[in-house]
Amino acid sequence: MNLEKYKGIIPAFYACYDELGEISESRTKELCNYLYKKGVKGLYVGGSSGECIYHSLEERKATLKYVAQQLKGKLTLIAHVGAPSTRDSVILAKYAEELGYDAVSAIPPIYFKFSESSVYKYWTEIMDATTMPFIIYNIPQTTGFDLSLNLFKKLIENEKVIGVKNSSMPVMDIERFKATAGDNFIVFNGPDEQYVSGRIIGADSGIGGTYAVMPELFLMAEKFVSAGDFANARKIQHDINDIIVALCSLNGSLYSTIKEVLKQNGVHIGSVRAPLEPISGDDLNKIAGIKALIDNAIQKYKG
Template sequence: MLRVEGVIPVLITPFTEKHELNEPALRRFVNRFIESGADGLFCLGTNGEFFSLTAEEKIRIVEIVVDETRGRVPVYAGTGGIGTKETAELSERMEAVGADALSIITPYFLPLTQQELISHYKSIASWTSLPIVLYNFPARTGVHLEPRTVAELSSIPNIVGIKDSSGSFDTILQYIHATTPDFAVLSGSDSLLLWTLAAGGKGGVSGSANVVPALMTAIYARWKNGELPAAKEAQSLLRPLSELYKRATLPSVFKEAMNMMGLNAGPCRPPIAPPEPALKEELRTLLRRYKELGYIKEEIQ
């Protein structure tokens, strides 16, 4: 079974000015991440704007990423939806196009019980042989996977981990305590990456890696090498970026940063708007600082 660990960037979905998929840019992102030492690639996450993509667009994105990756790192495909059947069918199609694992966010909008969530995930797991990483993001979905629920689901052979984007370190600690060491608890909040690792988690799924992939992988590498002070220093450098992206709708700040680096992320799909001019200038200043520190290779435009 796949070992889920390390820094796994969430791929931004690049669009043209007409809001269509930009395939050459997506292929460039894949290689940029792999060259930066990423341990996997996460397609169709929140920062990938999965909520505004059609099923066919989602499948095409994963096809492109699988093709460009060529087995160098695992490819994770987000397939979560409101209904069990639609999620299972999309998961089955992602398996057919070559994804290595699935990430499945909880159903959203409906205030489901924990037993309903258990039944949902068990049904999907029976439809696919791929490893499944649960995805907890209660601020966006209105649904929270409780630790006892995660513990029960972790007994299913192909449910192998959870990405937690609650922003609560206590929730991460509870997941780690409720599951066995081979179950991968991943931070979905970049500010908690190092602390998740120190507590026994396996790594993180990172949106900030779209801007500073070398910084994210440095946190993990330094921690793994036992260089805790250096890992703490790298972790602290993320805070200014975290403060900026909180001031606009995801993933507009990340896309703006990538456009400033000439990476052609393009616009977000409406109704998400670009950052305000003052925020853009703060972002440009921060990117220049990251470049001075050696964490960005690209020229800042």
């Protein structure tokens, strides 16, 4: 299989709400257009950064549909379909296939502690539901489930598994997954703070929650890495990390901060859904400063 379409900067897509907090079709499509014009490779729709955990099945379907209507055939579209029950995950996977998504992906099941065999069964049932390629999503810091190399080996025996989005913090995990799965497989870097190191140690590509607020910087980081310009790759990663630290420094949710920055860029996609907290009070006065950090970094690497 040609996996080129999965190589590049793939932002995690954010939930787009109207002023009442309902999923907004027009705002979803506006964010699609904004990111398309930035030149990203694809979108990861309905994942952690998409607040999927707080959406009903109908809301998740709506977001998947609006993005496909806007960008199918233009960008690589990956649908995150992980849901509390296998049943709902399968419904979403089938719907993503109907909509023409390129691939589906899922976190392991959450809330209860699951054995490796239960997680294997969960992911396999999602894979069996469609003919689409599947991307494993390993994010132990939020799910509590750390994908072992043994389970990984068992999963990649299924030819539908074309990749893993690895968000665990040790970059060595990326190296081990890549060494195990080989060339005809995509390892996606998860932690945005380690994009450059992830790529150097073996990640082929990246999917990240902060890409969409600064796509220019990740596109530039990728350019430096692929050109072998490691001095500049390291510098831009440093600037990106200063920005991520600032984005995470306010009292509300990271996604609320990101959405306030996007608003100052003219992209209005509402706030976040509770229990995620909007930012408020004094913190709102800090948004312009964070936006300036991003704009300055873009200027710095542009010329």
